[in-house]
Amino acid sequence: MTAPSLDVSGLAYAYPDGHQALFGVNLTIGRGERVALLGPNGAGKTTLVLHLNGILTAGAGTVTVAGLPVGRQHMAEIRRKVGIVFQDPDDQLFMPTVREDVAFGPAAAGLRGAALDAVVERALDRVGMAAYADRPPHHLSFGQRRRVAVATVLATEPEILVLDEPSSNLDPASRRELADVLRSLDVTVLMVTHDLPYALELCPRSLVLSEGVIAADGPTREILADEELMARHRLELPFGFVPGSVA
Ligand SMILES: Nc1ncnc2c1ncn2[C@@H]1O[C@H](COP(=O)(O)OP(=O)(O)O)[C@@H](O)[C@H]1O
Numbered sequence: 001m002t003a004p005s006l007d008v009s010g011l012a013y014a015y016p017d018g019h020q021a022l023f024g025v026n027l028t029i030g031r032g033e034r035v036a037l038l039g040p041n042g043a044g045k046t047t048l049v050l051h052l053n054g055i056l057t058a059g060a061g062t063v064t065v066a067g068l069p070v071g072r073q074h075m076a077e078i079r080r081k082v083g084i085v086f087q088d089p090d091d092q093l094f095m096p097t098v099r100e101d102v103a104f105g106p107a108a109a110g111l112r113g114a115a116l117d118a119v120v121e122r123a124l125d126r127v128g129m130a131a132y133a134d135r136p137p138h139h140l141s142f143g144q145r146r147r148v149a150v151a152t153v154l155a156t157e158p159e160i161l162v163l164d165e166p167s168s169n170l171d172p173a174s175r176r177e178l179a180d181v182l183r184s185l186d187v188t189v190l191m192v193t194h195d196l197p198y199a200l201e202l203c204p205r206s207l208v209l210s211e212g213v214i215a216a217d218g219p220t221r222e223i224l225a226d227e228e229l230m231a232r233h234r235l236e237l238p239f240g241f242v243p244g245s246v247a
């Protein structure tokens with residue numbers, strides 16, 4: 001039996017000003033699953049994500065990544081295992097070329113020379129950006145920068161890829177290209193999103209986080225079709241979108 005990619009148990013957290021954001025979150029994500037994390041503004045989604053690689057540390061409860069507890073002891077390894085793609089790619093890309101940005105993580109982990117080149121090549125290939133290796137990131141479109149940000153994280157071979165609002169600010173073609181990339185990856189994915197059709201398209205399972213606890217956990221199609229549940233947690237489908245009608 002291999003350990004799940006992510007296990008969160010009894011996670012509670014209050015910010016230093018005393019505002020409590022998480023009230024005992026429990027969830028488990030198995031190897032290779034793609035799971036959407038849904039919830040209204042202020043539900044605690046970002047607070048939860050920041051606990052997954054130890055940017056915030058639990059007031060109570062535990063976070064375990066592939067059997068390894070998130071805590072001070074294993075921080076470098078945890079940061080490699082949990083690949084977080086932030087909402088704004090410009091927070092993640094800061095080197096003169098795409099190649100250097102993607103090489104940054106594996107180089108910090110000690111990779112050099114031909115082995116490093118091969119890892120960079122493969123990561124860019126997985127997101128369809130191999131032809132852009134020598135370009136400065138700021139010359140790329142927003143959608144291309146987001147895919148490069150995904151590559152910087154894939155380059156460290158993470159146990160779990162965590163994306164915060166991956167489809168925000170993307171035009172329809174870029175949104176679809178990113179979906180194609182995410183579907184093609186053989187990695188565990190946790191995707192925070194307000195884009196419910198995107199969740200349905202990409203994630204067989206969804207979690208609803210509401211007022212700092214997991215309020216629902218089930219097949220995405222069933223969650224989106226539960227009008228009472230959706231209304232209770234301020235989740236709204238786009239006008240005319242009928243989840244049951246999507247193949
Ligand atoms: N740095 C902070 N200090 C105090 N309260 C915060 C801080 N960041 C977020 N919060 C509060 O914690 C709650 C959860 O926030 P957040 O995790 O950002 O929610 P979400 O990402 O689901 O919109 C909100 O009520 C928010 O106002």
Ligand SMILES: [Mg+2]
Pocket residue numbers: 045046047
């Ligand atoms: Mg947020």
